[in-house]
Amino acid sequence: xxxxxxNWGNYPxxxxxxxxxxxxxxLQKLVKESDHFIPRGNGRCYGDASLSEQTISTLKYDxxxxxxxxxxxxxxxxxxxxxxxxxxxxPKGWFLPVTPGTKFITVGGAVGSDVHGKxxxxxxxxxxxxxxxxxxxxxxxTIICSSIQHADLFEATCGGMGLTGxxxxxxxxxxxxxxxxxxQKQIKAQNLDEVIRLFDEYSHYTYSVAxxxxxxxxxHFGRSILILGEHAKVDELPEKFKIDPLKLPAKxxxxxxxxxPSWVLNSFTVKLFNFLYYGKNFKREIKNVVSYEPFFYPLxxxxxxxxxxxxxxxxxxxxxxxxESKQGLIEILHRISDAGLGSFLAVxxxxxxxxxxxxxxxxxxxxxxxxxxxxxxxxxxxxxDNIVLKYGGRLYMSKDARMKPEVLQAGYPRLNDFKKIVDQxxxxxxxxxxxxxxxxxxxx
Amino acid sequence: MSxxxxxxxxxxxxxxxxxxxxxxxxNIQLASRNAAxxxxxxxxxxxxxxxxxxxxxxxxxxxxxxxxxxxxLPVKPDITICVFGYMSDNKVAGQEWQESAKIINSNYTGxxxxxxxxANYYAEKKSGVIVGVSSVAGxxxxxxxxxYGSAKAGFTAYLSGLRNSMHQYGVNVITVLPGFVYTKMTxxxxxxxxxxxxxxxxxxAVASAIKNKKNVIYVKWMWRWIMLTIKTIPEGxxxxxxx
Ligand SMILES: Cc1cc2nc3c(=O)[nH]c(=O)nc-3n(C[C@H](O)[C@H](O)[C@H](O)COP(=O)(O)OP(=O)(O)OC[C@H]3O[C@@H](n4cnc5c(N)ncnc54)[C@H](O)[C@@H]3O)c2cc1C
Numbered sequence: 080x081x082x083x084x085x086n087w088g089n090y091p092x093x094x095x096x097x098x099x100x101x102x103x104x105x106l107q108k109l110v111k112e113s114d115h116f117i118p119r120g121n122g123r124c125y126g127d128a129s130l131s132e133q134t135i136s137t138l139k140y141d142x143x144x145x146x147x148x149x150x151x152x153x154x155x156x157x158x159x160x161x162x163x164x165x166x167x168x169x170p171k172g173w174f175l176p177v178t179p180g181t182k183f184i185t186v187g188g189a190v191g192s193d194v195h196g197k198x199x200x201x202x203x204x205x206x207x208x209x210x211x212x213x214x215x216x217x218x219x220x221t222i223i224c225s226s227i228q229h230a231d232l233f234e235a236t237c238g239g240m241g242l243t244g245x246x247x248x249x250x251x252x253x254x255x256x257x258x259x260x261x262x263q264k265q266i267k268a269q270n271l272d273e274v275i276r277l278f279d280e281y282s283h284y285t286y287s288v289a290x291x292x293x294x295x296x297x298x299h300f301g302r303s304i305l306i307l308g309e310h311a312k313v314d315e316l317p318e319k320f321k322i323d324p325l326k327l328p329a330k331x332x333x334x335x336x337x338x339x340p341s342w343v344l345n346s347f348t349v350k351l352f353n354f355l356y357y358g359k360n361f362k363r364e365i366k367n368v369v370s371y372e373p374f375f376y377p378l379x380x381x382x383x384x385x386x387x388x389x390x391x392x393x394x395x396x397x398x399x400x401x402x403e404s405k406q407g408l409i410e411i412l413h414r415i416s417d418a419g420l421g422s423f424l425a426v427x428x429x430x431x432x433x434x435x436x437x438x439x440x441x442x443x444x445x446x447x448x449x450x451x452x453x454x455x456x457x458x459x460x461x462x463x464d465n466i467v468l469k470y471g472g473r474l475y476m477s478k479d480a481r482m483k484p485e486v487l488q489a490g491y492p493r494l495n496d497f498k499k500i501v502d503q504x505x506x507x508x509x510x511x512x513x514x515x516x517x518x519x520x521x522x523x
Numbered sequence: 524m525s526x527x528x529x530x531x532x533x534x535x536x537x538x539x540x541x542x543x544x545x546x547x548x549x550n551i552q553l554a555s556r557n558a559a560x561x562x563x564x565x566x567x568x569x570x571x572x573x574x575x576x577x578x579x580x581x582x583x584x585x586x587x588x589x590x591x592x593x594x595x596l597p598v599k600p601d602i603t604i605c606v607f608g609y610m611s612d613n614k615v616a617g618q619e620w621q622e623s624a625k626i627i628n629s630n631y632t633g634x635x636x637x638x639x640x641x642a643n644y645y646a647e648k649k650s651g652v653i654v655g656v657s658s659v660a661g662x663x664x665x666x667x668x669x670x671y672g673s674a675k676a677g678f679t680a681y682l683s684g685l686r687n688s689m690h691q692y693g694v695n696v697i698t699v700l701p702g703f704v705y706t707k708m709t710x711x712x713x714x715x716x717x718x719x720x721x722x723x724x725x726x727x728a729v730a731s732a733i734k735n736k737k738n739v740i741y742v743k744w745m746w747r748w749i750m751l752t753i754k755t756i757p758e759g760x761x762x763x764x765x766x
Contacts, residue, residue, distance in 0.1 A: 099707045101533070102560045139535060139707060142563035146570040156563060167571045 084134070087385050088125035090392030090452050090480055093513070095132055101139045103247070109135055110245065111219040117512035118241040120188030121160060123181055125395040126480025127513040128192070128240045135245060137187050144248065148173070151253035152210060157187030157246045162379075165371075170325050173253040174310065174371070176208035180426075182376050187246045192477035193238030193438035197286035197308070197375075200431035204440050206237035208252045214244035217509040221247065235500040238438030240476050242501050242508075242515055258324035260311040261286070261374040266364045267356060271301025271412070275405065275444075278305065278429045285309050286374075289427040292352060293448060294416050301412060303427065304355055311368055320368070328372035335383040344387030348424045388451045394480055396421075396460060397447035399430060399439065400472040407470030408444050411463060415448070418459055422449040437497045439475040447478065457481055476514065487518045524574075528552045528600035530581060530637060531607025533560055535706040536656065539722035540604060543730045545572035552600055554581035554592070555607075583607045583633030584625070593640045602733060603641045604654040605634055608675075610708070616670045623670050630674035635681055642685055645694045652733055653689070654697045655682045656725075659741070662700075662750045665766040686738060697732050698739040701725050702746040718743055 085092040097119065100106045110116070117131040121138065137158030144154040151173045153164070161175060162182040168174065179194045188194075190212065195204045202208075211225035214236065222244075224233040236243045264284075268274035274289050281287060286308035295302050313324050320326070378384055385393070400407045415421045425448035432442045450456055464486045467474065473490025474482055488494055498519060501508070508520065527544045529537055532553035545551050545568045553561045553576065561578045568576045581592050609629035616622040638653060645651030660668050661675030679698055686696035703709065703719035720728075720742045728742045741747045756764075 097710070099710055101535070101538075101707065104560075142567035143570045144563060144566050163571075 081132075084122070084130065085392065086122045086124050086126060086129060088393050088395060088478075088480060089385060089388070089390075090394060091127055091130070091513070092392070093130055093132070095130065095134050097134045097136050099136050099139045106135070106140070106215060106245070106247065107219050110215055110217065113509075115509050115511055117510060117515075118157075118187060118191065118245040120158065120185030120191070121183055123179075123184045123188060124192060124477040125393075126478060127517070128477055128479070129188075130513045131511065137185055137245070140247070141185075143167075145250075146171075151255060152250060153253055154248065154250040155186055156248060157190075158185050160185050161189070166327060168253060169256070169259050169327055169371070172256055172325060174256045176252060176254045177202055177205045178375055180376065181379055183379065186249050186251075190237055190246055190249060191239065191241045192475075193435070193440070194477075195430065195440045197288045197306075197428065199433075199440055200282060200287070200429055201285050202254075203431065203433055204237075204435075204438055205251075206435070206438065209233075209237070210250040210252060212236070212246050212250065213248040214246050216244040217505045217507075231500050232504055234436045235497050235504075238435060238476075239497065239501070240437075240514065241512065242510055242519070243504050244510065254310075256310045256325075257313050258311045258316055258320070259326055259328070259371055260316060260320060260324070260368050261308040261371055262311045262315055262366070263369050263374055264307040264364065264366045265355075266305045266307070268301075268303045268305055270299055271303075271409065274301060274303040274305055274427065281305070281307050282429070287428070290352065291412075291425050291427045291446075292356075292423065293412060293421060293425050294419075294423055296416060301409075302356070304352075306374075308374055315368065317368060326370075328370040332380055332382050335381050335386050344384070345423050347387075348422065352424055388449065391452040393449050393451045394456065394460065395447055395449050395478040396463065397439075397445060397475040397478045398463075398467045398472050399441055399443045399445040399475075400467065400470050401441075401443040402429075404443065404470035404472065407466060407472065408446065410470075411446070411466050414463060414466065420450055420453070420456055420459055422451075424448065436493045436500075437491060439473065439477070441473070443472070445475075447475075476518070479514065482518070484518050524548055524550060525601040526550045526552060526598050527602045527604060528554060528596070528641075530554050530603065530605045531583065532564065533557065534606060534608075534708075535722045536701070536704060536725050537606045538564060539726035540606065540729055541568060542571070543723075543726035544602075544604075545574050545576070547730060548572070548574065549602070550575040550598070552577050552579060552596060552598075554579040556580070556582045581637075583637065584628040586633065586636040589637045590640055593637070593644070599644065600641075601650070602652040602654070603638070604656070604729065605638060606656050607633070608656070608658070610668075610671045613666075613668050613670055626670050627674045630671065631677040631681070634678050638681075638685065642689060642694070646689065646692045649692045649694075651694045652697070653682075653685065653694065654699060654729060654733065656699045656701065656729075657682065659700050659702050659746055659750055663753050663761075667766060683739075695733075695736050697729075697737055699725070699729055699732065699742070700740065700746065700750075701728075701742045704742075718745060718749075 081094040084095045116133045119129040119134040119136045140156045140158040142156045177196045189205045193204045193206045284307040289303040289305045291303040430440045433440045527549045532555045558580045565576045657679045658675040660672040661679045682698045703714045732740045
């Protein structure tokens with residue numbers, strides 16, 4: 080039977096026949112018997128990348144296969160989620176090499192989108208830490224690939240949005256930690272110039288990201304809070320944390336009850352930002368030691384916060400512009416604040432260098448913000464796309480539900496190489512999504 | 524640290540129960556007809572919960588091998604949880620005896636066969652816990668599901684009698700009635716959320732029933748009242764319903 084599914088942005092919503100499996104032989108049968116499908120993880124991409132009339136969900140395929148606690152190498156099935164991984168690696172002194180702003184994603188999804196975190200400028204994206212992985216191809220055969228073995232397939236699978244095959248098993252390297260705490264520093268920046276200067280000044284920090292006010296004009300245009308972090312060493316911990324330095328954070332989360340009109344969420348974030356920005360006790364700079372949970376996953380504390388954007392859903396718009404295109408960032412922020420369609424808060428981050436075929440990250444400024452779906456939005460975003468392209472930038476497919484194929488083509492210079500590899504391993508595009516139908520098929 | 528034997532270890536419910544019991548520090552023995560399928564779960568439990576886990580070949584319907592299966596276990600379990608079962612279309616089963624026999628043997632005969640062996644061992648040892656996962660479908664036969672339901676009814680009655688007879692030895696027997704459960708098997712059905720448990724919720728209920736020495740548990744409390752109501756409907760009226 081079909082059911083209605085959507086990803087995190089609740090746009091688009093569609094009927095889909097979702098198949099689950101627990102064992103290799105079941106998966107093999109599903110793949111062989113299906114006429115087309117797209118792999119689906121935890122549906123945390125925002126748009127239509129893991130949507131199709133037929134999906135194969137990895138969520139029941141979630142076993143840990145091996146964990147070398149000495150060298151920090153973990154091997155697991157692709158449906159295992161980051162929140163579950165943290166529960167057993169942190170107490171043993173290891174951490175995820177790269178993590179997005181939510182822990183509710185699968186390892187398969189981390190590869191499919193080649194996710195980035197606050198440490199991109201230091202550690203690169205998720206694919207940088209993969210030892211090897213195994214895929215099941217559209218004909219049901221399996222193949223192992225890595226940066227040295229079937230390197231073409233490997234490269235096209237990292238950030239390839241599930242289109243080369245369904246990843247079944249992944250082996251990747253973890254990061255050594257002494258404690259489960261983060262030494263955090265927050266700095267207020269008066270405007271965009273200042274925050275960009277600060278990113279540069281603090282580029283030696285492992286983790287950095289800024290919350291930026293998209294609406295402020297004039298002198299305080301681009302006022303932000305830069306958030307920096309390092310994994311704390313034991314001797315840097317306050318005494319009370321030293322007893323159990325690798326302690327897991329307590330599990331607490333509040334479910335978001337119902338769909339709300341989008342201004343509710345927006346006015347909440349405005350208040351939150353202003354509180355942090357103007358709060359009496361908030362000096363220009365504050366330092367503290369916090370658990371990894373609030374540092375990496377502040378939004379996860381409110382389950383289903385995406386419902387705060389109302390029934391029609393929202394688009395998260397994320398682009399990256401080369402470092403020399405600061406002017407482009409200014410132009411786009413002005414357009415956003417003039418149009419008044421977007422969320423008040425955006426996330427700004429500086430990516431380090433990365434050479435890849437189809438992964439999103441590339442050196443430059445990346446900005447992400449939410450736009451509730453409403454009349455006129457898509458026309459407006461098309462205009463933004465043009466500015467992004469004019470300045471040599473590109474959009475993140477994992478957040479996308481609406482870009483035009485030309486925009487993808489112009490943003491990703493190696494797109495044709497990618498398509499060739501997809502055609503080789505996934506002939507006739509048996510593996511396809513609503514997104515790939517929109518973005519990749521028209522040029523065939 | 525106790526050892527838990529899980530009979531029928533490939534279902535979603537079994538995986539959740541295995542993880543819950545392992546998280547509490549118990550060693551786990553996974554038994555299933557297709558033992559090769561269990562290797563990933565075995566590594567999962569060992570790595571995540573730092574416990575010992577072994578895998579064993581076990582076919583619920585191959586009664587002749589049950590004794591040797593139990594005798595060959597490297598360590599005898601302190602807790603035995605019987606999760607296996609089999610359901611298929613009642614219409615098909617009504618036409619084909621093979622299918623009916625499979626339902627009866629998997630849900631009733633096989634369970635009686637292996638649990639007799641386990642119970643005898645626990646009686647002699649004067650300790651042990653037996654958990655049987657039965658079904659609310661066994662509370663009253665309905666036209667849509669009575670072959671499966673009758674096998675589960677037999678299993679429920681068996682567990683009840685076993686509980687009675689094991690009491691004198693200090694062995695606790697628990698009947699678990701899960702109601703609807705979200706699993707791969709039910710992924711295609713539209714289930715009422717208030718009456719449907721996730722496998723993890725079933726696992727929590729099983730673990731707490733063991734800890735609190737419960738007798739019969741309904742995973743979602745409402746089922747107790749629903750089944751009570753269904754059982755009180757007079758037969759003359761009930762037989763006319765389309766259930
Ligand atoms: C609150 C929030 C914060 C986020 N922050 C960030 C961030 O900081 N950085 C970032 O990079 N992303 C971020 N994301 C996006 C998210 O990390 C990615 O979209 C991720 O891919 C989601 O994984 P998933 O398991 O939910 O997969 P899905 O969303 O279901 O799928 C994502 C893609 O991966 C493919 N895929 C999934 N499983 C497999 C598999 N086994 N084999 C092959 N392909 C597969 C799918 O086909 C699809 O194309 C964020 C998302 C949310 C909701």
